[in-house]
Amino acid sequence: MTAPQGGKDGADPRIDPRLSERIDRLLIGSPVACALGITLHELAVDRAVLSLPFKKENVTVEDIVHGGVIAAFIDVAGVAAALSGADFETLRGSAT
Numbered sequence: 001m002t003a004p005q006g007g008k009d010g011a012d013p014r015i016d017p018r019l020s021e022r023i024d025r026l027l028i029g030s031p032v033a034c035a036l037g038i039t040l041h042e043l044a045v046d047r048a049v050l051s052l053p054f055k056k057e058n059v060t061v062e063d064i065v066h067g068g069v070i071a072a073f074i075d076v077a078g079v080a081a082a083l084s085g086a087d088f089e090t091l092r093g094s095a096t
Helices: 017-028 031-036 067-084
Strands: 039-044 047-051
Touching (some): 017 039, 031 067, 039 067
């Protein structure tokens, strides 16, 4: 993950580093995110910047990315952004 601008070492000071690590390890490191090649570039409260590389395995016809791949990418990005503002001490779980 590339740290966002602001705060110590470029990290958003409002995000608990343990929460950032958990998002990176469990969400971005999940089997589906790894298979799709999803990368987290920036994490700030209510904001997550991710990328999805073009892979021939993820297309339907010619160079059109499959809708399910796009939906999975949106799901991962949405959960990362939603969790970015969570309180690590009271966070007990999440589902997509």
